[in-house]
Amino acid sequence: MKKSIEQIWKEGFIDENALIAPKVNDLYNQKSKNVVDKLEHMFELNHKGVLIGASIFFAVLSFLGAPLFGLYIVLLFVLLVVVGRIQLKQLQNIDKSIGSYQYLTAFNEWFEQSCEQYTKIYRVFYPLLFLSCITRFGVSENGLKVINKVIELQPGEPVIAGVPWMIWAPVILITTLLTFGAGAIYRADVNLVYGRQMTKLRDIIRDMESLKQG
Numbered sequence: 001m002k003k004s005i006e007q008i009w010k011e012g013f014i015d016e017n018a019l020i021a022p023k024v025n026d027l028y029n030q031k032s033k034n035v036v037d038k039l040e041h042m043f044e045l046n047h048k049g050v051l052i053g054a055s056i057f058f059a060v061l062s063f064l065g066a067p068l069f070g071l072y073i074v075l076l077f078v079l080l081v082v083v084g085r086i087q088l089k090q091l092q093n094i095d096k097s098i099g100s101y102q103y104l105t106a107f108n109e110w111f112e113q114s115c116e117q118y119t120k121i122y123r124v125f126y127p128l129l130f131l132s133c134i135t136r137f138g139v140s141e142n143g144l145k146v147i148n149k150v151i152e153l154q155p156g157e158p159v160i161a162g163v164p165w166m167i168w169a170p171v172i173l174i175t176t177l178l179t180f181g182a183g184a185i186y187r188a189d190v191n192l193v194y195g196r197q198m199t200k201l202r203d204i205i206r207d208m209e210s211l212k213q214g
Contacts, residue, residue: 031200032204043084046084046193057077069136076125076128076129091107104201104205111194115190122185123183126179138163
């Protein structure tokens with residue numbers, strides 16, 4: 001992929017007829033290449049980090065006597081990595097023969113589409129992760145103690161599937177908030193990890209557009 005990217009910047013982003021000094025072209029081409037290379041490296045590290053984290057999670061849960069729950073959590077995170085790999089392949093399908101300005105704009109569009117797709121996935125991922133953790137706690141010894149204590153303290157409290165409504169209510173509320181707030185949560189996460197580099201990329205695009213118009 002690195003070799004392909006280097007070939008992109010040989011094309012330049014400004015038409016030679018625009019009479020912009022070659023050194024200016026070279027400066028922005030190098031800045032662009034550095035940003036894209038760093039972003040792609042961050043994508044790869046993120047995928048590896050998720051897999052390593054999921055493996056550690058599985059090992060800890062297995063040690064605590066919950067291997068099936070650990071496997072379930074691992075599968076949820078592996079799904080995210082699989083989607084990410086598919087999206088990276090889509091990035092590699094962007095025409096490498098176009099100029100660097102066109103490539104950067106295409107890269108930015110791909111990133112936005114990727115975020116939209118992930119937002120849809122996280123609307124399911126976050127609630128499933130939360131509900132699975134709550135369910136696991138609910139069937140544990142400590143969880144059953146909490147449920148029985150609530151029933152003891154509130155004998156008239158409606159009980160659904162052996163669980164008092166007083167417990168169901170916050171669980172349903174949090175699940176709903178996670179579903180509808182998935183986009184905001186994910187965007188905050190993306191801005192934290194990739195925000196700085198994406199800001200640089202968009203600044204370069206704006207500078208290129210100003211030069212072309214000027």
